[in-house]
Amino acid sequence: MGRAKLMESFNQAVEYIQDGATLIVGGFGLCGIPEYLIQALREKGTKDLTIVSNNCGVDDWGLGLLLANKQIKKMISSYVGENKIFAEQYLSGELEVELVPQGTLAERIRAGGAGIPGFYTATGVGTPIAEGKEHKEFNGRTYILEEGIVGDFALIKAWKADQKGNLVYCKTARNFNPVAAMAGKVTIAEVEEVDDNLNPDYIHTPGVYVQRLLQGAAYSKRIERLTVNSH
Amino acid sequence: MMNVRERIIKRAVKEVKDGMNINLGIGMPTLIANEIPNDFDVMLQSENGLLGIGPYPSENEVDADLINAGKETVTTVTGSAFFDSAESFAMIRGGHIDLAILGGMEVSERGDLANWIIPGKMVKGMGGAMDIVNGAKKIVIVMEHVTKHGASKVKKECSLPLTGKQVVNRLITDLAVFDFTSDGMELVELQSGVTVEEVREKTEAEFKLALKV
Numbered sequence: 001m002g003r004a005k006l007m008e009s010f011n012q013a014v015e016y017i018q019d020g021a022t023l024i025v026g027g028f029g030l031c032g033i034p035e036y037l038i039q040a041l042r043e044k045g046t047k048d049l050t051i052v053s054n055n056c057g058v059d060d061w062g063l064g065l066l067l068a069n070k071q072i073k074k075m076i077s078s079y080v081g082e083n084k085i086f087a088e089q090y091l092s093g094e095l096e097v098e099l100v101p102q103g104t105l106a107e108r109i110r111a112g113g114a115g116i117p118g119f120y121t122a123t124g125v126g127t128p129i130a131e132g133k134e135h136k137e138f139n140g141r142t143y144i145l146e147e148g149i150v151g152d153f154a155l156i157k158a159w160k161a162d163q164k165g166n167l168v169y170c171k172t173a174r175n176f177n178p179v180a181a182m183a184g185k186v187t188i189a190e191v192e193e194v195d196d197n198l199n200p201d202y203i204h205t206p207g208v209y210v211q212r213l214l215q216g217a218a219y220s221k222r223i224e225r226l227t228v229n230s231h
Numbered sequence: 232m233m234n235v236r237e238r239i240i241k242r243a244v245k246e247v248k249d250g251m252n253i254n255l256g257i258g259m260p261t262l263i264a265n266e267i268p269n270d271f272d273v274m275l276q277s278e279n280g281l282l283g284i285g286p287y288p289s290e291n292e293v294d295a296d297l298i299n300a301g302k303e304t305v306t307t308v309t310g311s312a313f314f315d316s317a318e319s320f321a322m323i324r325g326g327h328i329d330l331a332i333l334g335g336m337e338v339s340e341r342g343d344l345a346n347w348i349i350p351g352k353m354v355k356g357m358g359g360a361m362d363i364v365n366g367a368k369k370i371v372i373v374m375e376h377v378t379k380h381g382a383s384k385v386k387k388e389c390s391l392p393l394t395g396k397q398v399v400n401r402l403i404t405d406l407a408v409f410d411f412t413s414d415g416m417e418l419v420e421l422q423s424g425v426t427v428e429e430v431r432e433k434t435e436a437e438f439k440l441a442l443k444v
Contacts, residue, residue, distance in 0.1 A: 028279040028280070028298075028302075028316070029279075029298065029302040030302075031279070031295065031296060031298050031302070032296070054316070077356060078356050078357060078358050078359070079355060079356035079357070079358040080354075080355060080356050081353070081355030081356065082302075087353050090353075090354070091353075097354065099354065099356045099357060101357050101358075101359065101360075101361035101362050102278060102316070102320065102357075102358050102359035102362060103278075103316075103319075103320025103323060103324055103359055103361075103362030103363075103366070104320075104361075104362065105316075106315075106316035106317040106319070106320050107317055107320060107321075109317070110317040121324065121362075121365075122324075122365040122366075123324065123361045123362045123365050123366070124361050124365075125365070125395075125396060126343070126393055126395065126396025126397075127361060127392060127393045127394060127395065127396070128392050128393075129357075129361065159296075169313075169315075170296045171281075171294065171296040171297045171307075171313055172277070172279050172280045172281050172296060172297055172298055172299075172313060173295075173296040174280050174313055174314070174315050175279050175280050175315065175316050176315070176316045177315070178315040178317075179315060179316060179317045204315075221295035221296065222295070223293070223295050223298075223304060224298075224302040225298075225301065225302045225303040225304070226293065226304055227287045227288075227303035227304050227305070228287055228288055228289060228290050228293060228304070229286050229287040229288060229289055
């Protein structure tokens with residue numbers, strides 16, 4: 001796919017994302033989300049998106065912005081409870097939802113990016129999640145078959161990058177971003193800093209996974225639950 | 232007199248042993264962290280990608296990039312590690328987490344757990360609960376014994392959709408402690424001031440007496 005290219009414009013970076021595309025989007029809650037790419041996609045107005053992301057933002061931030069603008073056709077997520085617009089669109093039948101256990105979701109994305117079409121897991125056995133899935137026993141324990149996920153695009157957020165697209169994440173803002181990076185046919189990464197002297201021993205995502213790179217300024221980094229120790 | 236939740240938490244913290252790696256669920260289980268003895272070397276895992284959760288931050292320590300699985304701002308302890316979501320669930324699914332303490336809506340006499348969805352109410356999702364109950368070495372559920380209408384939450388069969396089938400090792404309620412073994416459900420402890428008769432009366436599930444004195 002060629003070397004990652006540092007681009008200037010977020011609008012240009014999302015230009016080729018077509019209506020109906022499948023996007024894998026990094027982040028956990030509002031932590032480590034690609035906030036500028038999401039806003040560029042909102043401006044572009046791309047519709048009928050299938051979005052694979054652990055959560056769906058809140059009403060006025062993160063993926064909630066695309067939801068409010070009716071750009072999402074289907075969400076594949078593990079937890080979507082923080083969003084009123086989500087509930088409205090889901091209950092009216094406008095929005096399709098596939099709930100996937102969080103670890104299965106992470107592994108499905110990782111597998112997709114690693115060229116593994118499916119894997120067996122005990123997660124979900126005996127629950128509604130297992131309905132219709134192949135069951136198989138290994139050493140006396142039952143597992144279900146789960147399939148890898150590949151996206152037309154992956155939108156991710158990292159802390160630092162070099163111009164080869166090598167990425168370093170910050171603290172728990174790493175979350176789904178490294179697996180999302182692997183599973184996009186085209187991976188677009190936004191970062192806070194570009195530094196061409198990253199130590200190769202400390203790279204989290206090797207540049208081979210990243211096709212487009214952008215630097216954002218003044219990240220909002222909204223906090224969902226500000227919790228402080230009073231003493 | 233301790234309230235219902237305090238009783239449950241005080242008993243649940245006894246499950247924590249020095250040297251363990253532990254995942255605590257959102258809500259009541261999170262409060263157990265405050266009761267862990269200071270001299271224990273315990274690492275708390277947060278499934279969004281941290282082993283070694285510390286206390287909540289002071290106002291000037293708050294970092295938007297550092298949250299727990301409940302999306303609350305936290306800190307880290309010395310010796311902590313960050314990792315991605317696939318690695319986080321590899322350590323859970325792969326049996327590297329010694330103990331998980333989670334909340335419950337219903338537990339059946341076979342150790343089935345329901346704690347993620349109430350049909351007819353808004354679907355929120357299971358998050359990491361299904362992975363955790365099938366992955367951690369020991370699963371302890373903490374919950375109130377009866378609903379606010381007085382109905383038993385300890386059932387013959389769960390009426391709600393399951394989170395996991397035969398996954399619970401121990402159940403701690405405000406009335407008693409139960410273990411789930413190949414012989415079925417056993418009453419192993421009573422909370423103080425509670426009688427076997429009271430437990431029987433408020434429990435739909437069938438259990439054997441195996442009280443440890």
